[in-house]
Amino acid sequence: xxxxxxxxxxxxxxxxxIVMGQQQGRLSKRGIAQAERIAKKLRNIKIDAIYSSDLQRxxxxxxxxxxxxxxxxxxxxxxxxxxxxxxRLQGKPRKDYGGEEEFRYRYFAGEFKKYGVEDPKKAYMRxxxxxxxxxxxxxxxxxxxxxxxxxxxxxAAAIYGxxxxxxxGIQAPENCEAIVFEIKKHGDKFHxxxxxxxxx
Numbered sequence: 001x002x003x004x005x006x007x008x009x010x011x012x013x014x015x016x017x018i019v020m021g022q023q024q025g026r027l028s029k030r031g032i033a034q035a036e037r038i039a040k041k042l043r044n045i046k047i048d049a050i051y052s053s054d055l056q057r058x059x060x061x062x063x064x065x066x067x068x069x070x071x072x073x074x075x076x077x078x079x080x081x082x083x084x085x086x087x088r089l090q091g092k093p094r095k096d097y098g099g100e101e102e103f104r105y106r107y108f109a110g111e112f113k114k115y116g117v118e119d120p121k122k123a124y125m126r127x128x129x130x131x132x133x134x135x136x137x138x139x140x141x142x143x144x145x146x147x148x149x150x151x152x153x154x155x156a157a158a159i160y161g162x163x164x165x166x167x168x169g170i171q172a173p174e175n176c177e178a179i180v181f182e183i184k185k186h187g188d189k190f191h192x193x194x195x196x197x198x199x200x
Contacts, residue, residue, distance in 0.1 A: 001135055002142040002195070003159075003181045004047065006065065007149050007173040008058040009035040009200075014175065017094050019103070020148075021086030021117075025057035034176035035061045038200040039068040042178060047073060048141040051134065053081035053148060061176065062146035075146075080130035083148035084123050087116030104150070108168040120154065120164055127151065128158040135185055149173065159183055159192040176200035 009031030013020050027035065042065060050069075052062035054077040066073040089097065089112060097103050097112075106112060108120055134143065147155070149172035157167035159181060173179055180195040 001139050001183045003183055004042065004045070004142070004144040004178050005152060005155060005173070005181065006038060006042075006061070006144060006146045006178045007152065007175055008053075008061040008146060009033075009064075010175040011057045019086050019089045019092050019094050019097075020057075021084060021090040022055060022082050023090050024055055027057055027060055031057075031061075031175060032064070034200040035064040036068070038176040038178055038198065039065040041198055041200070042144070043068050043070055046142045047144045049073070049076065049138060050144040050146065051076050051078045051081060052146040053077075053083065053151075054079050055082055055148075058146045058148060062144075065144065065146065073144075078130060080126045081145060081147040081151065084120070084150045084154070085118035086112070087118075089115050089117065104153075105168055107150075108165065120167075123151065123154050124158060124164050127154050131155075131158055131183075131190070135183065135190075139185070144178075152179075159190050161189050161191075173197075174199065 009027045011025040012028045050073045052059045052075050062075045066075045152172045153167040153170040156170050178198040181192050183192045
């Protein structure tokens, strides 16, 4: 199965450095332009199905991609593809908690539990179960997934079969960057390889 993982376009909140988590978010003008550019680059690439986080910033990005694709595609929403839930940190400036990199390391280290955040292990399980279901349905197909930056690290850990603690160092895609993987399953384990990156 080939998977094209696309991070949503820039949001108004991204531009302000706000912790988003599972808040909906609105694409900025730049974010819409990013979505349109990546949609044009993916227009003639084979995609049999497209799945999106049900959060508005991802779903709107997916709609733009699906609408420009030839042939046009229906976007299937998947709650399992939501960004990690950051509890009471959502809506607050990321810089108040150490900036982008420090925030990421503290989240994976479990330092934000007191704020009611989602346990990374639970996020891993929902993503892993989603991949298993989609693989059984589309094992010989090419699919697109439109989701989020932090969730990408967990997605990558799941398809590469690496420890969740190692995911913290994985580079997340830029807004509307598409990362293409070839995924195969041997027994209960996935074996994956990176095929290419496509930037908006």
